[in-house]
Amino acid sequence: MRFLILPDTPAAAGVAERAAAYGGTVVPHASGRPWIAGTWEPGELVLARAGRRRLALLGHARPAAAGRLPALLGGMARTPDLDAAARAVPGAFHLVASMEDGRVWARGTLSAVCRLFTARIGGIPVAADRPDTLAALNGAGVDEDLVALRLIAPYAPYPLGERCLWRGVESLPAGHLLRLDPGGHAAVGGWTAPEPEVPLEEGAARVREALHEAVAARTDEGGTLSADLSGGMDSTSLCFLAAAGPARLVTFHWAAGDSANDDLRWADRAAAALPDAEHLVYGQSRVPHMYADLPRADGDLEAPFVAARVHAQLRHLAGEVAARGSTRHLVGDGGDELFFGLSAYLHSLARTRPLTAVRHVRAARAMLRWRLAPTVRALLDRASYTEWLAAAERTLTTGLPPTSAALGLGWDSVVRLPSWSTPEAAASVRALLREGAEPLSPYRGQHMALNSARKNGDGVRRAGRLSARSGVSWHAPYLDDQVIEAALAVRLEDRLAPDRYKPVLAAAMRGIVPEAVLGRPTKAEFSPLVFEGLRRHRRELLDLCDGMLLARMGLVDAAAFRSALLGLHTSSRRLLLLDRTLSCELWLRSVAAVPATTGEAR
Incomplete structure (x- = not known):
C-alpha cells in the first residue's frame, strides 16, 4: 500500500x-x-x-x-x-x-x-x-542530524x-x-492515555473482547491465515483465538536449537491442543541465520529498519507461509509491552498506592537483585521527562552501564551512542535532547509501554512491506487501538503481580488457552543465535566498512566500527549498538541507489 x-x-x-x-x-x-x-x-x-x-x-x-x-x-x-x-x-x-x-x-x-x-x-x-x-x-534530501539520532541504542527517546x-x-x-x-x-x-483504574476482572474481560475482535478482523474473510507459535503466551493466545475463526490456520515455529531454550517444548504443548491447524517447525538448518543476506539496496526508503539483522529470516518466513496458501500472518509483537509488568510501573505505584508498592518492590529486588539504596533513590526521583532527557544528554557517550545498574524505573531505557560515533554526531544528538518534550503519559510505565508499542508498530509496519513482496500481509493484533486502550486502563498493581507472569493476559485468555500453557513459568532468551549469526556473517558485515556512507557524513569512525565488529562481545546489549549502525548504513546505501528524481522506486 x-x-x-x-x-x-x-x-x-x-x-x-x-x-x-x-x-x-x-x-x-x-x-x-x-x-x-x-x-x-x-x-x-x-x-x-x-x-x-x-x-x-x-x-x-x-x-x-x-x-x-x-x-x-x-x-x-x-x-x-x-x-x-x-x-x-x-x-x-x-x-x-x-x-x-x-x-x-x-x-x-x-x-x-x-x-x-x-x-x-x-x-x-x-x-x-x-x-x-x-x-x-x-x-x-536526508537530514544528517536526524540520522545521527538513529545510531542511539536501544532507540532514540x-x-x-x-x-x-x-x-x-x-x-x-x-x-x-x-x-x-x-x-x-x-x-x-486528540487521544490521551486512559487512567489505570480498572480492576483486574473487568480489565481482563475488556482485553479478551478487544483481542477477540482484533483477531476476528483478520480471520473473518476465511481462506488461509498463518501465525507465529513461539511457545510464549503472546503468540500462543493469538493462535487459539485464530483457531476459533473461519480461516484455516497454519502455525510457524523457529526452533532455536539451544538446550537452554524451552520454547519448542511449550509450542508443542500448544500445537497438541490445536489439532485442526497445520504446524510448521523449522530448525536452524532450514532458516537463514541472523545477519544473513543483508540487503545492499531495499525499496523501503522510509528510514533505517531496526530489524535488519533478521531481514533474511522475515523473507524466508513470508515465503514459507505463502507457499501454504497464507495471505495474512499474525505475530505477537506488543504483548510484552502491554502485559509484562514493566519496572517503571513501580515508580507510579509508589505514588498512587505506596503500601501496595512495598510488596511489589520487595519482589522486584529479590528477583532482579536490586540493591536497596539505588532502588530507594530511583523510587524517590521526581524528574520530569524533559529533565530525564537532559540527564540522558549528559551520559550519552559514557558507555552502557552494567545490567544490574539499570533499574528500569526511569522514563525509558538507558540510551547511549556507540563509541565509534564521532564528536560531531554526539553534538548533534545532544542539541536535540536538550530541546525537551512532553511524555506520552504522566505515568512513567504508561509512557514506556506506549513508546515501546510504537517502536513495535514501526517494526511491524516495515516487516509488512517486506512480507507483502510474497503476497502476505503482516498483523499484530496486540497493537490495535482497542487492545492498547483496554490494556492500559487496568490498575497498575494488577499488572505487576509478583507471583504471576502477565497476569492480565493470563486472566483474559483463561478458558480459551489451556491452563497448562498459560502457566508457563519461563521465558526464552535468544542472544546465542545473535552471536552465532554475527560469527557466521562477520566478513559480509566488514565489507560494509569500505566506503562507509556514515563515515562520509562525519557521523561514524569507520576504523573504530571495523574494530568493534572484530572485537569480542560478552553482552548482547552491546550488539544493539552494532545493529543501529548497520541499519543506518544499509538505509543510506538504499537511498543512494535510487536517483533523486525517481519517485516510482521511492
Whole structure:
C-alpha cells in the first residue's frame, strides 16, 4: 500500500497527476477533485458516504463492523471524531475524512503500525503513509542530524526517534489528528492515555473482547491465515483465538536449537491442543541465520529498519507461509509491552498506592537483585521527562552501564551512542535532547509501554512491506487501538503481580488457552543465535566498512566500527549498538541507489 491524501482544492490536481504518473487509483472528494491517490490491495480500502462527507479506511478492518461507518459519519460534527470511528471498527488502518467545508482530517494508529507524514508539494499541503513518497515529489534530501539520532541504542527517546529523516517532511505526532485545508496543515491533539483504574476482572474481560475482535478482523474473510507459535503466551493466545475463526490456520515455529531454550517444548504443548491447524517447525538448518543476506539496496526508503539483522529470516518466513496458501500472518509483537509488568510501573505505584508498592518492590529486588539504596533513590526521583532527557544528554557517550545498574524505573531505557560515533554526531544528538518534550503519559510505565508499542508498530509496519513482496500481509493484533486502550486502563498493581507472569493476559485468555500453557513459568532468551549469526556473517558485515556512507557524513569512525565488529562481545546489549549502525548504513546505501528524481522506486 502507498497513498497520498490531498485537500479539496483545484490546485491539488497537479500533485495528483504527478502521483498518477507512477500508477494507482484516485478516489475523489464529493466535489470530484482528487482526494486519495495511490495503490492498495483488494479489501484494503473501505469507503463510506453521508451526503457530501466521505470517510475512508486504508488498511485492514473487520468488514462486518465497517457497515457502521455511514451512520457515524453522518452524525459527526464539522470536526469529525475519528477516534470514535476507530473504536467502532476493529483492525489497524488509516482513517481519512473529507468534510463538506473542504477540510480533510486523518489519523493513523496509536501504535504507529499506521503512520502519517506531511509536506508541501508545489505549495499544496499533502499527507502520505510514507515519507519517501513525499520526498520523491518535492526532491527532499536526508537530514544528517536526524540520522545521527538513529545510531542511539536501544532507540532514540520519544519523540526524537519519530522525527522524519527526510528534510521538508514531518511526521504526525502520536495520538494526534491531521487537518488539511487549502491553506496548510495542522496537527491537532486528540487521544490521551486512559487512567489505570480498572480492576483486574473487568480489565481482563475488556482485553479478551478487544483481542477477540482484533483477531476476528483478520480471520473473518476465511481462506488461509498463518501465525507465529513461539511457545510464549503472546503468540500462543493469538493462535487459539485464530483457531476459533473461519480461516484455516497454519502455525510457524523457529526452533532455536539451544538446550537452554524451552520454547519448542511449550509450542508443542500448544500445537497438541490445536489439532485442526497445520504446524510448521523449522530448525536452524532450514532458516537463514541472523545477519544473513543483508540487503545492499531495499525499496523501503522510509528510514533505517531496526530489524535488519533478521531481514533474511522475515523473507524466508513470508515465503514459507505463502507457499501454504497464507495471505495474512499474525505475530505477537506488543504483548510484552502491554502485559509484562514493566519496572517503571513501580515508580507510579509508589505514588498512587505506596503500601501496595512495598510488596511489589520487595519482589522486584529479590528477583532482579536490586540493591536497596539505588532502588530507594530511583523510587524517590521526581524528574520530569524533559529533565530525564537532559540527564540522558549528559551520559550519552559514557558507555552502557552494567545490567544490574539499570533499574528500569526511569522514563525509558538507558540510551547511549556507540563509541565509534564521532564528536560531531554526539553534538548533534545532544542539541536535540536538550530541546525537551512532553511524555506520552504522566505515568512513567504508561509512557514506556506506549513508546515501546510504537517502536513495535514501526517494526511491524516495515516487516509488512517486506512480507507483502510474497503476497502476505503482516498483523499484530496486540497493537490495535482497542487492545492498547483496554490494556492500559487496568490498575497498575494488577499488572505487576509478583507471583504471576502477565497476569492480565493470563486472566483474559483463561478458558480459551489451556491452563497448562498459560502457566508457563519461563521465558526464552535468544542472544546465542545473535552471536552465532554475527560469527557466521562477520566478513559480509566488514565489507560494509569500505566506503562507509556514515563515515562520509562525519557521523561514524569507520576504523573504530571495523574494530568493534572484530572485537569480542560478552553482552548482547552491546550488539544493539552494532545493529543501529548497520541499519543506518544499509538505509543510506538504499537511498543512494535510487536517483533523486525517481519517485516510482521511492
